[in-house]
Amino acid sequence: MTVPLLKVLVVDDDPSNVELLRMRLQTLECETLVARTPTEGLQVASEAQPDLILLDLRLGYDALGGLDLLQQLRDADGTSKIPVFIHSIFVANRGDLPDAEALSDGFLLKPFKFEDLKRIIAGFRRAPVTQAS
Secondary structure (H helix, E strand, O other): OOOOOEEEEEEOOOHHHHHHHHHHHHHOOEEEEEEOOHHHHHHHHHHHOOOEEEEOOOOOOOOOOHHHHHHHHHHOOOOOOOOEEEOOOOOOOOOOOHHHHHHOOEEOOOOOOHHHHHHHHHHHOOOOOOOOO
C-alpha cells in the first residue's frame, strides 16, 4: 500500500474542478483535502496543516474571497508557511493581480495541463528518508 507523500488542500467551490483535481492528485499519490468556502479553507488549513494549498480566487459562496483567504493564511501563525498556488483563470496575464502574485508561491492556471500539476507536485515531494545500515 502506497502512503501519500503530499497532503494537498484544494479550495474551490466548483464541484467539477474539485473532482478533476482530486482525480489528478490521486494519480500523483497525494492525499486530497477539500474546502468549498474561504472560511472552511482557513479552518481545514489550520487543523490539517497541508503541505500545499491549491486556491481558486473566485469563491462565490462566502463573503470572504480567495484573495482575502490568501491574506488570512499568510497572516496566521499556523498557516503562514504553507505554500499556496493560485488555481484560477484570473491570473492568466501576470500582473493583473499583484497582491495574489506577491502573496502566493505560484500559479496553476485554469484550464491546467496535467504536466503543470505534476511539475508542481514533484517540486513539493519530500525526499525519502533513508535508514543508516
